[in-house]
Structures are given as structure tokens and as C-alpha cells.
Amino acid sequence: MPTPTLELRTLSVASRNTLLVDQLSLQLHRGKVCALVGSSGSGKSLSCLGMLDLLPQGLRRSGGELLLDGVSLAPAQVRGHVASLVLQNPRSAFNPVRSMASHAQETLKLRGVHGADARQQMIECLAAVGLGDHQRVLESFAFQLSGGMLQRMMIALALMAQTPYLLADEPTSDLDALSQARFLELLMELVEGHGLGVLLVTHDMGVVARCADHVLVMDAGRIVERQDTQGLFDAPASASARTLLDAHHLLTGGHP
Amino acid sequence: MSLLRVQQVEHGYRSGGLLGRGKWLQVLEGIDVQFEAGQTTGLLGSSGSGKSTLARLLLGLERPSQGQVSFAGRDVSRLRGEAARDFQRAVQLVFQDAPSAFNPQRSIGWSIAEPLRHLSTISQAAQRQRVLQLLEQLGLSAEHAERLPQQLSGGQLQRANIARALAISPQLVVLDEALSNLDRVLQVQLLQRLEQLRRDTGTAFVLISHDLSLVRYFCQRVMVLADGRMVEDRSVDQELSFQHSAGQQLQAAMLPSRPERARSEFDRA
Numbered sequence: 001m002p003t004p005t006l007e008l009r010t011l012s013v014a015s016r017n018t019l020l021v022d023q024l025s026l027q028l029h030r031g032k033v034c035a036l037v038g039s040s041g042s043g044k045s046l047s048c049l050g051m052l053d054l055l056p057q058g059l060r061r062s063g064g065e066l067l068l069d070g071v072s073l074a075p076a077q078v079r080g081h082v083a084s085l086v087l088q089n090p091r092s093a094f095n096p097v098r099s100m101a102s103h104a105q106e107t108l109k110l111r112g113v114h115g116a117d118a119r120q121q122m123i124e125c126l127a128a129v130g131l132g133d134h135q136r137v138l139e140s141f142a143f144q145l146s147g148g149m150l151q152r153m154m155i156a157l158a159l160m161a162q163t164p165y166l167l168a169d170e171p172t173s174d175l176d177a178l179s180q181a182r183f184l185e186l187l188m189e190l191v192e193g194h195g196l197g198v199l200l201v202t203h204d205m206g207v208v209a210r211c212a213d214h215v216l217v218m219d220a221g222r223i224v225e226r227q228d229t230q231g232l233f234d235a236p237a238s239a240s241a242r243t244l245l246d247a248h249h250l251l252t253g254g255h256p
Numbered sequence: 257m258s259l260l261r262v263q264q265v266e267h268g269y270r271s272g273g274l275l276g277r278g279k280w281l282q283v284l285e286g287i288d289v290q291f292e293a294g295q296t297t298g299l300l301g302s303s304g305s306g307k308s309t310l311a312r313l314l315l316g317l318e319r320p321s322q323g324q325v326s327f328a329g330r331d332v333s334r335l336r337g338e339a340a341r342d343f344q345r346a347v348q349l350v351f352q353d354a355p356s357a358f359n360p361q362r363s364i365g366w367s368i369a370e371p372l373r374h375l376s377t378i379s380q381a382a383q384r385q386r387v388l389q390l391l392e393q394l395g396l397s398a399e400h401a402e403r404l405p406q407q408l409s410g411g412q413l414q415r416a417n418i419a420r421a422l423a424i425s426p427q428l429v430v431l432d433e434a435l436s437n438l439d440r441v442l443q444v445q446l447l448q449r450l451e452q453l454r455r456d457t458g459t460a461f462v463l464i465s466h467d468l469s470l471v472r473y474f475c476q477r478v479m480v481l482a483d484g485r486m487v488e489d490r491s492v493d494q495e496l497s498f499q500h501s502a503g504q505q506l507q508a509a510m511l512p513s514r515p516e517r518a519r520s521e522f523d524r525a
Contacts, residue, residue: 039439039441040409040410040411040439040442041409146303148303173437176302176303176466177302177466177467177468177506177509177510178302178466178505178506178509179302179303180509180511181508181509181511184511203439203440203441204439204440204511205440206469206510206511206512206513207511208515209511209512209513209514209515209516210511210512210516212515229515230515233514233515243441244440244441246444247440247441247443247444248440248513249513250444250473251440251443251444251469251470251473252469252510252511252512252513253513
């Protein structure tokens with residue numbers, strides 16, 4: 001039996017006069033991590049949002065058919081049910097007039113979990129992302145929590161949704177080194193233990209080295225290289241990949 | 257020669273406020289360090305370890321509840337008039353959040369020249385010249401001087417932010433997580449430019465970060481803060497190893513430089 005797969009076909013995103021993502025196709029497999037790397041402004045985040053039809057106003061989406069194990073699904077059927085999304089800037093992702101508990105209830109209700117069960121799952125998911133003081137966090141509103149705490153809350157919500165796939169856009173760039181390590185460990189537990197399939201958007205090749213099975217390199221909206229992770233580190237073919245790897249190797253080895 | 261001297265410093269904040277007296281929260285305890293001219297020092301610690309509070313004390317933005325920070329033998333939190341201006345000419349600070357550090361209605365060039373207007377007596381033409389030189393040193397171009405902050409990307413704006421701190425040619429620049437929002441490629445480029453500047457002019461840097469790889473790449477000396485105490489102070493060499501668990505944890509949290517073997521073998525199976 002083939003590995004369960006979520007496939008995206010020829011997604012393009014354009015503003016009024018510029019093509020920002022050009023015919024992106026990719027496949028996510030259960031139990032695997034696919035990294036999408038590239039420099040700032042290469043179209044990584046738009047690809048992530050475009051995949052679930054969540055683009056900001058003024059941008060047009062074309063193509064981008066989603067297939068779950070070969071069956072075509074609308075983006076609205078995918079988001080929250082098949083794939084969760086974790087964004088880079090967590091503050092804007094929360095409703096400012098609702099508490100964290102209310103966000104969590106909404107997510108759990110989608111799966112039909114209520115009452116004491118819901119409470120129990122909230123506590124477990126918060127503990128899993130290192131938000132130990134669950135009482136205080138659940139009572140809080142977004143403005144009362146730090147960026148790092150909100151980021152972890154967002155990941156906790158994705159855990160509560162228990163979707164088989166996760167799209168994560170720079171999930172650790174607002175976290176400190178210890179929280180980042182803890183998050184990546186948790187992510188890999190979910191990938192290896194529960195077969196979570198992940199699209200991981202990042203500019204940090206250390207994160208790629210730690211987690212990814214396959215890598216897509218994006219430059220100016222186009223995929224310029226597709227490789228398995230080992231292959232990319234051994235023999236990067238594109239200039240974009242070499243630039244990212246050079247910076248990475250300098251920071252993990254050399255001196256200026 | 258030591259530039260800044262921190263002696264027996266303790267500091268804390270009182271939580272709450274309006275109604276009744278809140279709990280006293282101790283942030284720093286028994287801090288005793290010196291920052292040398294021309295040296296790059298990394299100040300490592302996880303969130304909440306007291307790094308930014310120490311930065312504020314170093315700049316005299318707050319007065320420690322015990323002990324003192326001194327510059328040329330004088331308490332930096334009590335400097336006034338020309339002595340305060342001398343201190344500002346010698347020590348500058350860059351914060352993490354560049355967008356909020358610029359006046360949105362003024363051009364980048366105007367903002368970078370601000371320390372020159374307040375702390376130097378050079379002519380307007382010389383100020384313009386200096387701004388162009390700084391932009392070039394940080395990999396920006398003359399046309400960026402005319403733009404407004406919102407017309408620059410995050411990375412460009414942070415470089416302009418650092419250019420402003422360098423404008424008055426200080427002896428010491430404190431970078432408080434100033435590189436954390438940039439991608440790896442930009443971080444390396446910026447550190448190389450700052451290293452060049454240190455070699456050319458002898459400017460000292462304090463790099464406050466939770467990212468051990470940046471400190472190892474850029475700094476000659478590293479200090480680790482944990483729960484408000486300085487638990488480690490050592491020179492940076494190839495086999496950087498820490499005695500204290502806080503440093504060891506940061507080291508263990510470092511991402512691998514190459515894909516991990518176990519996982520790639522698992523793939524091929």
C-alpha cells in the first residue's frame with residue numbers, strides 16, 4: 001500500500017501585476033517532514049497560506065488542487081480537518097477578545113470533544129508544548145502572553161485538532177534556543193510516533209538537518225531544487241541552496 | 257583597559273502596582289563583570305534570565321537597586337550634562353524591534369544622523385557624508401537614506417538601526433537580540449561587517465543572544481546568565497565547553513550542522 005499522501009498541484013499566487021508563487025506542486029507523506037527553504041521574500045509563506053486558500057486580500061490564487069490519497073478536496077475541507085497551520089507571527093492569529101480556553105474549546109468541538117474530556121486534552125497539549133502553568137494560560141487573552149507563549153499555544157491548538165498533516169511556517173523563529181529544541185523534539189515524536197506529515201517552512205538549515213526528510217528550495221516563487229536532505233547537504237545544485245548552506249556552515253563551524 | 261565596570265549589581269522589579277504593593281521579583285543578583293575595549297563579548301541566556309535588564313543597566317537607563325555600573329570611574333545612572341553626553345558618545349545600544357525604533361514620518365537618513373545632531377558638532381554636509389558611509393558599511397545604498405522606515409524590509413531596517421548606533425563612532429555597542437529576527441544569511445553578512453569594523457576601529461561589542469552559534473562565530477568571550485546570576489565567564493575557543501548546566505543546556509539545544517545519521521539511514525530502510 002502506498003504511503004498516505006496529501007498532494008498539492010500547480011499552485012500559483014499573483015498580486016495585481018506580479019507572479020509571486022509559480023506553479024508549486026508538492027507532496028506530503030504521513031510520517032515524513034518536507035522542508036520548504038529559501039531566503040526572505042521568496043514566496044514560502046504565501047505558498048503555505050495559498051495551499052489552504054487563506055491568502056490576504058488582493059492576492060489571487062489559481063490552480064492548487066488538493067488531493068488526499070488521490071481524492072480531490074476543497075481547501076475548506078482540508079484546513080482544520082486534514083491539515084493544521086502554525087504561523088510565524090502568532091499574535092495576529094488569535095481573536096483578541098477571546099481567552100485561550102475559548103480558542104481551545106472551539107478546536108476541540110470540531111472533533112466532538114466536550115466538557116471534562118476537553119479540559120483534560122487541553123492540559124495535556126499545553127504540557128506537551130511546555131506551557132506548564134495551564135490554569136493561567138487558559139484564562140489569558142493574547143495580549144497577556146509573550147510571543148513565545150503564543151507560539152506554543154498555537155502549536156498546542158494544532159495538537160488538539162489531531163489532524164494527520166501540519167503546515168508550519170517558521171514555527172520556531174520567535175522561540176529561544178531551548179524552546180526551539182523542545183518544540184522540534186515534540187514535532188519529531190509526532191512524526192515518528194503518530195505518523196504526522198509535515199510541511200516545514202524555514203530559513204534555518206539547522207532545522208532542516210534536524211528534522212527534514214526532503215527539501216524543496218524556493219527562489220522568487222519557483223522551486224529551484226528538490227532533494228532528499230542528505231543529498232542537499234552533500235551536493236546542493238542551486239545557488240539559493242548553496243547560499244543558505246554556506247551561512248549555516250559558517251555559523252556552525254568557522255569564524256569570520 | 258576596561259570600558260564599563262559592573263560591581264556587585266543587584267536589581268529587581270515590583271510586580272503589580274496601582275493597588276497595594278506587589279511582590280518583589282529579583283532579576284539580577286551579584287553581577288560583577290568588566291567589559292574591555294575592543295573585545296566582543298557574548299551574553300547568553302534563555303528567555304527570562306535577565307539579559308535585557310542587564311543591558312538597560314549597562315546603558316544607565318535604570319539604576320540598579322544595589323551596586324553600580326561605572327564608566328571611566330563614574331556611576332552611569334547619575335551622569336548629567338556633558339558627562340552624560342560623553343557616555344552616550346562611548347556606548348550605544350541596539351534593540352531587537354527595529355520598526356518601533358524609527359520615527360515613521362522621517363527618512364532613514366534623518367534617523368541615522370540623529371546621534372550626530374545631538375552628540376557632535378560636525379557640519380550638515382559632513383553628517384550627510386557620514387550617513388552615506390555608514391549605509392555602505394552595512395551593505396545598504398545611498399537611495400535607502402531617502403526612504404521611510406516602512407519602505408524597507410525587516411533586515412534592511414535592522415541594518416539601518418545598527419548604522420545609527422555606529423554613527424557617533426562609539427567604543428562599545430550593545431546588541432540586544434538585534435540579529436534574532438534576521439535569517440541566517442543576513443546574520444552572517446552582518447556579523448562579518450561588524451567584525452571588519454572591530455578590526456578597523458577597535459569598536460567593542462556586547463552581543464546579547466540566546467543563540468550560541470552566533471556567539472561562537474562572533475565573540476571572543478562568552479558569559480552565561482541563568483536566573484539572574486552570572487554562572488559562566490570564559491574565552492571562546494574551538495572546543496567551547498561549559499561548566500554550568502545552563503551553558504550545557506544551550507549547547508545541547510544547538511541544531512546539528514549536518515543531517516543526523518540515524519534518521520537518514522531510517523529513510524533508506
